[in-house]
Amino acid sequence: MGNRHISRDVKIAAINLYDQGHLTLKQILDCVGFSQRTFYRVLKLWRTTGDVIRAKRRCTGRYRLLHYDDVDYLIRLVQHQPDWFLDELLGLLKHNRFISVHYTTIHRELERAGMSTKNLTVIAIERNEPSISHGLYP
Template sequence: MGYRKISADLKLAAIKLYEQHLLDLDILDCVGFSERTFWHIQKLYNETGHVEPPTSTSHGQPRKLHFDDITYLLALVRQRPDWFLNKLLDLLDTNRFIAVHYTTIHRELEQAGISLKKLQIIAKERDEDL
């Protein structure tokens, strides 16, 4: 029998039948999973108290830059909008001890809503203040 999703209710019902000494191989055939699958579910239930493995809440790779790092980058950009990405990269490496690629910095700045147009506006405002 190939892989298919077995509902948590069905798994729990099989565990409860086993605990009441009512589980039989005929019942396993009726519910539609093998003895090996049942013992796997039983082991998981004994170890965790659940019939399904926990699902991961995070997907993909962990983020290289955390909220504080991005806040630091945004402060640098607002102070000196004329700096290039390699300067931001060096400052991030020396002051925050984080080594990332310049494309990571570019991507994070884009996600924070910083564009070339906004950088030009910030630079223009700084010139007017002087």
């Protein structure tokens, strides 16, 4: 029949009817409208966990390689020296924090932290404004 949502109440009702022996399994499955395999899967879940719905995982996906302190360190480095390249940040992270990641990971984490190339350009321009006003550039 395919994947479809079966409400929690229907699953519990089917298990209660089965456990109390009011109806046969075939009659129960005809009433609730799901397969015998689904019924036994729900029954097993009920008996092992006490619920008919699997608990959702709190966190999905891969674990982050850089923790909050590492990203904070990178942000401070970029604010101090905004014209560093990602490979230079990679080297500093490897030597000072003992963390080896790919430079795209550093780029992604800086983007997640709100740093963009536009922000870095603004920081670099702000750092160079006094030298422009002193006539150091032709």
